[in-house]
Amino acid sequence: GGSDGLVYGVVDEDRKINLNTAPKAVLIMLPGMPEEIADSIADWRKQRALGERRDRAFEVHEELLLVQGMTDEVFQALRPFVTIYTDGKVNLNTAPREVLKALGMGEGLVNKLLRFRSGRDDIRGTGDDQIFTTLASAGLQLNAFDSLTPQEAAQLTNLIVQNRLKVTSSFFRIYASGRVRDGKIIRSVEGVVQRGTGPSDSLVLLAWHEY
16 A cells, blocks of 8 residues: 555465475476476476485475576566465465365366355355365355365365375464555565464464565
8 A cells, every 4th residue: 555554464475385385396387487497497406415315305395496407577467376385285274276286176176165265155265255164164055155066076075085185274374564655665574384283273483574
């Protein structure tokens, strides 16, 4: 906006594809991803050290710009849909269309999942929105809302069996930007936290940036 104030928000990282764990078959389905860059990302994750191949994880998103063949255009197209912080599983309740399709879901299954989450009025953020309560019941919940074809049921089951999905989130990006009257951002901070699962439900800070 053009007025003074603070702009802030929270982004669910578990709705994204993890760059450090996703196979090439998933990477290549992301928006704007050429096959040669998907190959380069896979190569980046393996480096030779003393004659052996060792894992080389991405530590910040900007390292993608160092990958062979990467362009700023591809980087900006990928950025909303990739993360480096999660356990590699994608939250079925929050993943956008682009991520669900990258996981290998067909258009029909993706449409039914999104309609389920939006409820009968097909509008997000209203009282009839729905969530998947457990992975074990996800297929039954979805089929009761909108009948699945055998192929769609198999796609969902396969992703669950492959341990690619979950129904809760633990990783979140928190950001805030201060603005002056002309709308210019004078300072921004951003952090990534992991929510614990114990009785205290504590938060662990994974990353912090000021700019």
